[in-house]
Amino acid sequence: MDRVELLAPAGSLESLKWAILYGADAVYVGGPSFGLRANALNFSLEELEEGIQFAHQKNKKVYVTVNIVMHEKETKELETYLKALEQVKADAIIVSDPAIIAFAKKHTSLELHVSTQQSTLNYLGASFLKKIGASRIVLAREATKEDISDIMKHVPIEIETFIHGAMCASFSGRCVLSNYFTERDSNRGGCSQICRWDFDLLEDGEKIEGKKPFTFCTKDLSMIEKIPEMIELGISSFKIEGRMRSIYYIATVVSAYRKVIDAYYEKRLTKELIQQEKKVLDRVANRESTVQFFDGYYGKDCQYYNGRFELSNQDFLGIVLEYDEKKNLAKIEQRNYFKVGDLVEFFGPNDFVNILKIEHIYDEEGKPLEIVNHPRQIVWIETDITLHKNDFMRKKEIDKIMNS
Ligand code: SF4
The missing domain is CATH 3.20.20.110 (Ribulose bisphosphate carboxylase, large subunit, C-terminal domain)
Structure with missing residues (x-):
């Protein structure tokens, strides 16, 4: 097959x-x-x-x-x-x-x-x-x-x-809302996603007070x-x-x-x-x-109407650049803030997830650090889990829920 x-x-x-x-x-x-x-x-x-x-x-x-x-x-x-x-x-x-x-x-x-x-x-x-x-x-x-x-x-x-x-709220880009509102052409890759904007509801040209803004996202x-x-x-x-x-x-x-x-x-x-x-x-x-449309009915649950909830994702903490097996140290390029004491997960292309509580972090000169808060900062984390180049480091799910 x-x-x-x-x-x-x-x-x-x-x-x-x-x-x-x-x-x-x-x-x-x-x-x-x-x-x-x-x-x-x-x-x-x-x-x-x-x-x-x-x-x-x-x-x-x-x-x-x-x-x-x-x-x-x-x-x-x-x-x-x-x-x-x-x-x-x-x-x-x-x-x-x-x-x-x-x-x-x-x-x-x-x-x-x-x-x-x-x-x-x-x-x-x-x-x-x-x-x-x-x-x-x-x-x-x-x-x-x-x-x-x-x-x-x-x-x-x-x-x-x-x-x-x-x-797309239209048939994949067959829409000129973006052209009208922002002079950006959806059919030339410029869609400014107008359908996700919030619109006031009007009656006889007057804004209806007390109504939530409308979106057709x-x-x-x-x-x-x-x-x-x-x-x-x-x-x-x-x-x-x-x-x-x-x-x-x-x-x-x-x-x-x-x-x-x-x-x-x-x-x-x-x-x-x-x-x-x-x-x-x-x-x-x-x-x-x-x-969406797969089961043959496209109901109101497939669409937002009155506002929506969008999260900005801070799950991604870093990328493993190398792992030193002799010293039990992983070299990490930072992508989001993390610190000593955090529970984190590593995952890679080889179908595994490893969990680690961060105990020690060092900068490139070997000085101990408590937090890693500079974009793309290079640090070393102590761990005896064998990690690999290109593994990703993300928040541990439970830790994420407790901190949110
Ligand atoms: S504005 Fe919305 S509906 Fe129109 S092309 Fe862009 S994503 Fe599709």
Whole structure:
């Protein structure tokens, strides 16, 4: 049985490497042109080449977004750009505009994945996209399991679906609120997420006093509990949203889904494991999440209306840079405040979680420290737990709850 692909976002070369290290089978990135996410750290061609070589050495893939809605003047640059992507050996491009699909099909041998921006929800659309050259379709986030199943029954093509991350209150960017309010174009990666703003409620042009502000922000998507059902549908690729997310977020989310997917194929998946990984995902979330459209009903519980609760996450404490086994010392790069006496957890790509109460911290000169409160400060922590380069250090869950 072909295993489903776990596809992670990467906004930089650094996050591409972390995503692969923590278990992604493939990564999608924005190149220097023609992609959405104008504000994400898009890759230069040199970085793309380096990232693709890194991925290929590990037998992983890199897909490059070429999914803007293209204006006439941009068509002139397209051929040169697509040839450059061919040259750096991109495994596929993610496209939306039929003009780019037709052009890439005619002038390149690049594999074509049709972006979620096309909002494909039915098999007639999927069949059309296959005919014009798509090898994979990223379905709209609004697809129900019946939609997915019908499309797969009628059209033999790879199907990719979102499993985790933010939603759009419109159909994936088919919205001009951002253009009107802030002159930033959602379809060119500039969405300023107006749907998350708070709006006053008016009646006959007058603000209704005493009413909470209104928002039409959606809750996030989280499909961790539906992974077995989704694998059984025969979906080819599970996509995680969030090219602007931190390396800690990417590593945590990828590693949680990796564990559940692997356990499914190895016939050791339990409800307890799913709940355990759900808790891990909740720790990096700053909004509530639901399965959104998958079960076929999109109810009021999938949406915020009157204000919402957003957490800023301080869970991520540091990264292990090296471990000295002889001296029992771990070299840590700080990412959030911690101190002597804190209970912390270390986790890495090798499926372990180690818990430690911090007893001794030293600076780079070996002087004892009580607290570590400078961004990216380098310190040594005493521990006889064998740690590894690239392990993450986070707050211990109980400690986090007691201190919140
Ligand atoms: S403003 Fe909201 S609904 Fe509109 S494109 Fe942005 S995220 Fe989607």
